[in-house]
Amino acid sequence: MSLPIFLIGARGCGKTTVGELLAQALGYAFCDTDHYLQHSTGKTVAEIVAAEGWEGFRLRETDALIAVTAPETIIATGGGMVLAETNRRFMQQRGQVIWLQASATVLAARLAHYPQTSQRPTLTGRSITEEMAEILDERAGLYQQSAHHVIDAMQTPEQVVIQILSALSPAHAS
Numbered sequence: 001m002s003l004p005i006f007l008i009g010a011r012g013c014g015k016t017t018v019g020e021l022l023a024q025a026l027g028y029a030f031c032d033t034d035h036y037l038q039h040s041t042g043k044t045v046a047e048i049v050a051a052e053g054w055e056g057f058r059l060r061e062t063d064a065l066i067a068v069t070a071p072e073t074i075i076a077t078g079g080g081m082v083l084a085e086t087n088r089r090f091m092q093q094r095g096q097v098i099w100l101q102a103s104a105t106v107l108a109a110r111l112a113h114y115p116q117t118s119q120r121p122t123l124t125g126r127s128i129t130e131e132m133a134e135i136l137d138e139r140a141g142l143y144q145q146s147a148h149h150v151i152d153a154m155q156t157p158e159q160v161v162i163q164i165l166s167a168l169s170p171a172h173a174s
């Protein structure tokens, strides 16, 4: 279990929230690629995208993934990390990849409540909740093909952590 653990999935599936709890449970370090970018550039995601476009953000995101990857580390990725084949291959080869799966309806409800627009600028020009179903549809296959484990993320964060621990240690599953 000392390999890095990568959490993937759509905006709002709980990568950041669950990742912090999972790190505490395992005694691992926690990193979030978006937080890393914000600290290293001094800019929010929205500011990076405004200055460099999504293309520029995606290049920086790949660099962030490489920079934060280390043993005994939980890595919360951004929802678009799987878009680049190089990122998918890197995560699969370097650690365990966990997809936190949730429906578009649940995700949209969470983001309506807590949109964090400086972290989540629009991807399509439409609102974050309006675009969710389309974005999830486009990416679901990439999440699926990248994941070593698929976890139902429509439970409490604590329950999601228990499911992940069970998936990582099948012998201890209840």
Ligand SMILES: Nc1ncnc2c1ncn2[C@@H]1O[C@H](COP(=O)(O)OP(=O)(O)O)[C@@H](O)[C@H]1O
Residues within 6 Å of the ligand: 009, 010, 011, 012, 013, 014, 015, 016, 017, 018, 076, 110, 111, 114, 153, 154, 155, 156, 157, 160
């Ligand atoms: N399992 C969960 N159940 C209910 N709300 C959640 C859950 N996971 C995350 N949230 C909430 O959804 C929002 C987005 O969570 P976050 O961890 O930032 O997701 P992500 O990093 O995947 O975009 C936050 O308001 C968070 O409190």
Ligand SMILES: O=C(O)C1=C[C@@H](OP(=O)(O)O)[C@@H](O)[C@H](O)C1
Residues within 6 Å of the ligand: 009, 010, 011, 012, 015, 016, 034, 045, 077, 078, 079, 080, 081, 119, 120, 121, 123
């Ligand atoms: O889905 C995406 O393309 C993105 C998700 C965001 O991260 P979260 O998934 O943590 O919200 C952030 O990386 C950026 O706004 C792009």
Ligand SMILES: [Mg+2]
Residues within 6 Å of the ligand: 015, 016, 032, 034, 076, 077, 078
């Ligand atoms: Mg996040």
